[in-house]
Amino acid sequence: MSRAEGAAPAESVSPAETLEAPPAAVELTGVTVRYQARGRRAGQAVTAVSDVSLTIGEGEFTVLVGPSGCGKTTLLRVVAGFEPAAGGTASVHGAPPRPGHGTGLVFQQPRLFPWRTVGGNLAFALARHGLPRAERAARTAELLELVGLSGYAGRRTWELSGGQQQRVAIARALAGRPRLLLLDEPFAALDALTRERLQEELRTLTARTGTAVLFVTHSVDEAVLLGSRVLVMAADPGRVVADLPVDLPRDAATDPAALRGTPEFAALRGTLSRTLREAAGAA
Ligand SMILES: Nc1ncnc2c1ncn2[C@@H]1O[C@H](COP(=O)(O)OP(=O)(O)OP(=O)(O)O)[C@@H](O)[C@H]1O
Numbered sequence: 001m002s003r004a005e006g007a008a009p010a011e012s013v014s015p016a017e018t019l020e021a022p023p024a025a026v027e028l029t030g031v032t033v034r035y036q037a038r039g040r041r042a043g044q045a046v047t048a049v050s051d052v053s054l055t056i057g058e059g060e061f062t063v064l065v066g067p068s069g070c071g072k073t074t075l076l077r078v079v080a081g082f083e084p085a086a087g088g089t090a091s092v093h094g095a096p097p098r099p100g101h102g103t104g105l106v107f108q109q110p111r112l113f114p115w116r117t118v119g120g121n122l123a124f125a126l127a128r129h130g131l132p133r134a135e136r137a138a139r140t141a142e143l144l145e146l147v148g149l150s151g152y153a154g155r156r157t158w159e160l161s162g163g164q165q166q167r168v169a170i171a172r173a174l175a176g177r178p179r180l181l182l183l184d185e186p187f188a189a190l191d192a193l194t195r196e197r198l199q200e201e202l203r204t205l206t207a208r209t210g211t212a213v214l215f216v217t218h219s220v221d222e223a224v225l226l227g228s229r230v231l232v233m234a235a236d237p238g239r240v241v242a243d244l245p246v247d248l249p250r251d252a253a254t255d256p257a258a259l260r261g262t263p264e265f266a267a268l269r270g271t272l273s274r275t276l277r278e279a280a281g282a283a
Helices: 072-080 118-128 133-146 162-173 192-209 220-226 256-260 263-282
Strands: 026-036 045-056 061-065 087-092 103-106 180-184 212-216 229-234 239-245
Touching: 026 072, 045 072, 045 087, 045 239, 061 072, 061 220, 072 087, 072 103, 072 180, 072 212, 103 162, 118 133, 118 162, 133 162, 162 192, 192 220, 192 256, 220 256, 220 263, 229 263, 239 263
Parallel strands: 061 212, 061 229, 103 180, 180 212
Antiparallel strands: 026 045, 026 087, 229 239
16 A cells, blocks of 8 residues: 555544634733833832733733732723833733723723813714714713713712712723723722622623723722732732633622632632742742
């Protein structure tokens, strides 16, 4: 038997299999960021993060935790396109990060314009995203419905509670229909009950819109409750030292309070606390 006769028939490849996988929501490869120090160390370069590689898939909810100063905000700023990397490469949906392009940002403080109404704040964001004036009112109503503030368009921002203001900030971040939401300790300044409500709402609405999320927090509880995955960073220099999957049953019917009471939640919480302590010790 000739070699050709005995060879297995060539595998047929369907057209779908030849298509390339879509780019990840975020792809960082060997990212290093340096700042110029001020004060007594003026002139010296501070390496804020060093050689960070990570991938965030479409629609994935990733949480970033780590001791103070380990570079969480810096990494978020790189992904947002505000901070250039001194080394390595960063991409968001396959393109270099650009501020306001495909990403929405939420900070610890809502940072709303106090001289505008709630609707005015959202209309301003919609205008920046190029939405025609005639379509802004309808989209504003849609965004407010998404964050549970239907009917609040005419309110002044200073008439709202801290939690309501943060809901408006989330609506504003969603104005450009971003496929990636970046949140830097968005609920840290809120009381416990409001924080819990907003955690639940954020989880539900990002699942509904299919938005990928990169969420920074200092709270172990919040990280396990929200993340489908938690990245742990250590400092000096800032780097990712652990990548913990969070595999908890989480459908629309799952009550977060019940989830918190499960042994699985407690075990993950324990693992994350231990990893964080080790990361703080490793700095
Ligand atoms: N603009 C800047 N100029 C100089 N150094 C900076 C600047 N921004 C951040 N750094 C330094 O870079 C490092 C990382 O800071 P970053 O704010 O990213 O940390 P973080 O993990 O978000 O901290 P925290 O949890 O306290 O908010 C720190 O050592 C910080 O002092």
